[in-house]
Amino acid sequence: MTPSNDKAIVVKNLEKRFGSFTAVDRISFEVERGEIFGFLGPNGSGKSTTIRMLCGILTPTSGEGYVAGRDIISQPETVKQAIGYMSQRFSLYEDLTPYENIRFYLGVYKVAPGRWKERIAWVLELTRLQAVRDVLTRTLPPGWRQRLSLGCALLHDPEILFLDEPTAGVDPITRRHFWDFIRRLAGDGITVFITTHYMDEARYCEKIVMLNEGRIVAADGPENIIQSACPGKKEATLDDAFVALMAGRGEQTP
Structure with missing residues (x-):
């Protein structure tokens, strides 16, 4: 398989085994550029393992994957240069100010020093944190x-x-504002690959892949997944579809 220039992510028969345990079982899917793509499943379904492979952190057992046109197996370091990653657990330095955290990560990402002033101003404006730039992050x-x-x-x-x-543990109003932010980023052409346990958030995704026990059980737009997993139920929600699919009913192929 060769990477497709019009796709942000291409995955083909991707597998990861740990000894006799198969965490990710030959999954295949594609993500369009500029798309908000939801990757859903219960804890232990293989989501985090898949993300670690796509980010060039974990080497697949077999299969192929391309992220931003880079091979996740042979070019993991170039993959890392093309992506941004935000974990559920807050990973910045609480004893630094927002300004100091930003300066630190400019160095981590090897941004040219000549761009630092512009990037600091851009991030502080984007995040609406100018007024607290010198306050301890904690x-x-x-x-x-x-x-x-x-x-x-x-x-x-x-x-x-x-x-x-990204919105685990924050209040509903903050979650709504965060999603407004995500849609702005996608509108600017950034591809957003997101995991969430909030099905109301997942409805914002243009396409969703659902995993269960390392296998894809649904891959489509939110409304199509609901209709397929809950046929004949006009009032069915994405929560209902999720429960049905995780129980093993209505399995699909991407």
Whole structure:
């Protein structure tokens, strides 16, 4: 398989085994450029393992994958340069200010020093943190810290942004604002690959892949998944579809 220039991510028969345990079982899917793509499943379904392979952190057992046109097996370091990643757990330095965190990650991402002033100003404006740029990060509300994490993940102009449960533990209003932010990024052409356990959030995704026990059980738009998993149920929600699919009913192929 060769990478497709019009696809942000291409995965073919991707597999990861740990000894006799198969965490990801020959999955295949594609993500369009500029798309908000949802990757859903219960804990232990293989989501995190797949993301680690796509980010060039974990080597697949077999299969192929291309992220931003880079081979995840032979070019893992170039993959890392093309992506931004934000984990569920806050990973910035709480004893630094937002400004200091931004400066630190500019160095981590090897952004040219001549661009630092512009990138710092851009992130502070984007995250609406100018007024607290010199306040210790640990004193900021959770939603503000999440905005800072997202801003730092965007410092090096990544083509693809991986968000692993970015709104876990924040209030509904903050979640709504966060999704407004995500839609703005996608509108600017950044591909957003997101995992979430909130099905109301997943409805914002243009396409969803659902995993169960390492296998894809659904791959389509949210409305089509609901109709396929819950036929004849006009009031069915994505929560209902998720429960049905995770129980083993209505299995699909991508």
